[in-house]
Amino acid sequence: MSTPLLLFVESNTTGTGRQFAQRARALGAEPVLLSADPGRYPYAAQDELRTVIVDTADDDALWTAVQHLAATARIAGVLSSSEYYVATAAALAARLALPGPCADAVRACRDKSVQRRTLAEAGVPVPWFSVAGEVAEAVAAAQWRAAPVVVKPVQGSGSLGVRLCRDAGEVAAHARTLLDATVNERGLSTPAQILVEQYLTGPEFSVEVFGEHAVVSVAKHVGAPPVFVEMGHDVPAVLPAPEAAALVDSAVHAVKALGLGWGAAHVELRLDGGVARVIEVNPRLAGGMIPELVRRALGVDLVGAQVRAGLGLPVDLTDTSGAAGAASIRFLTATADAVLSDTDAAEAAALAVPGVVDAALYRPPGTRVAPAEDFRGRLGHVIAVAADPAQSAEAADTARALGLATALEHTPIRQAMPA
Template identity: 70%
Template sequence: MRERLLLLVESNTTGTGRLFARRAAELGVVPVLLCADPGRYPYAAEDRLRSVVVDTSDEAALWTAVRALEDEATIAGVLTSSEYYVPTAAALAYRLGLPGPAAEAVRACRDKAEQRRMLVGAGVGSPDFAVVSEVADALAAARGIGLPVVVKPVQGSGSLGVRLCADLDEVAEHAGTLLAATVNERGIASPGRILVEEYLTGPEFSVEVFGTDAVVTVAKHVGALPSFVEIGHDVPAALPGEQEIALRESAVRAVRALGLGWGAAHVELRLTGPRTAEVIEVNPRLAGGMIPELVRRACGIDLVRAQVLAALGTAPELERSGYARASIRFLTAEQDGILARSASLAEAVARARTVPGTVEAVLYRAPGEPVGPAEDFRGRVGHAIAVADRSVRAAEAADRAVALLGEAVSYADLHTEEAFA
């Protein structure tokens, strides 16, 4: 019998990228990572994941690689866990006659300027905005919208390049930096446009949507401004019923307005009134930040498995089978510092894992590695996950565990010998 393959077009470097491959294997399908550089994904070597090196930005080269795989096995599905490659994976699935989202819909959704226009056109609550390609236009937009404003790329992920600008000097500086970039962190060409948006206040949440069903609402914790680094999540969010309804209804309306409705969508919103939710953005993919793992532990719903099943043409399993509460807190550095020796790192992780309710505590960096304040997700140093029967208990346990992880970071002068002892 020919092997059945699940093609993974690139990946995120941690978290759900590894889980996609593992769930495929559990379902009896061979995961194959199509990527330009397998070295970006340490888990690929650790898990002995089959990889095919190909320029994933070159449609012809990608198709040639896929046709070669077809000669030896049956391609059963195509997915990606990377925001940047959702349109590529969708187009490839369509070309192969396999399940997936509408390629044009996800391509439009990936362009946050086009997404914003579509949401406004459909009457979905969202911030005032302007799309600009010159610093002078960014300044004019900021004046018109009213300071402070959020300035961010029209394409991106993980809060990369997203910044709150309090005055016109900050707008000019950050807009100039973004517009000067010719490629993003993945080496993909930048479009030469940015967004200037109204700054919405109020607590932030996400709604994890699958198809057109709101699965769960997640409370978000964001770090110190002017960056928007997510430093924690609580699942499910503890909310009054009317607020829960407002968030879920707005998220589903946004998904429908964008022509989505296949597989997972991660919708970020703010509550701007007692019963008013406005959409920050819609991501046509599973959430990052370990949210799928929190949902699995709290609700018994495996969103990664559901996404893999959908790609294989099988009905996903979305029935809730758990009623716990789960929280994650990310470790970020308060200032420039350095991680301790190996023994001290191991001790910090061991202590964090002793906190009642803690089910996971990890550090991402090596002993002696410098760390600094996070400006986006790449600045996270580690995380702790806790599960309990009440939201407050899960949150307190995660807070305590990540504080113990933080003892592995030394804020001594990096130029002194003590910092490297």
């Protein structure tokens, strides 16, 4: 009997994409990557992953490719580790009568305007918001509620296009930029709508949900406005019991209200006084290497659980073997224009900090870098583990500072002046 296939519709470019394929192989399935451009994912060639080149934005072409695969082997599941293709994967799984979330629910969830309305109608605490299809509508919404406000696309990932706007001029400029864009960074068409929403200043968290079960709450470190770059995470979040309960209650309520409840969901929230307001629900595993932190801190393999669910296998979230107790990640970002210098020495300096178990720079020496505007501006990461979150956070902070001090030459980058 041939090896069953687990199909992956595209992948995320960093983080767990490689791990999805590794877990599939460990479970006896052959991972197959369906992609318009497999070269976007270096791990695919490095790990000799079977790939099928197909226009993943064309449903008919994708279905034809899947039928060709089904003619030679049993397809056991369809997943995606990419925010942009989770709905496509869910629809394919349903068409093949395979396990997966409700495709309509995933599709609706990915549109933040639809998601917000659904949550508000269900009584889930959310920021106030307004949907705008024109610049004038965005400005009017900001003026009605009084800026500052957050302006962002109704679809997206990795904080792309999310910006704090402090007055009508900033709202108009950013709204125009977003509304003028017809495709996203993946080349997929984007809706001609944006969100104008309340700027919450309370601490930010995520709750990692699997099915309808809250696995863990995560403390998030977000960079300075006007952008919202995620700079690090601590697992688990340490909170007073009432606030911890409020986060879980809002997150699980949101997942149920949206009709999800299959597999992983990444729910982002901010505490507003004692209220846990849902910023957004992502119908997928968390990014930012949060699943790796959960594995190291709690012993719970969320990537493995998602792969098992996709293959129709039982999922056990109670195995805590090898748990350290806490884990933290910090991303390395430039604070000014600079040049990467000795990346090997930077990694070595970070790894020398007690408790640090992983350190990586993503770009080669000589690369010019600038302050991050979104996740694409991250230069690397460090991960630390310890018995409690305060210890892991301290180790990660120390390693981040050492890595940056070693890796960056903060020489101003100026264009040559004309003679």
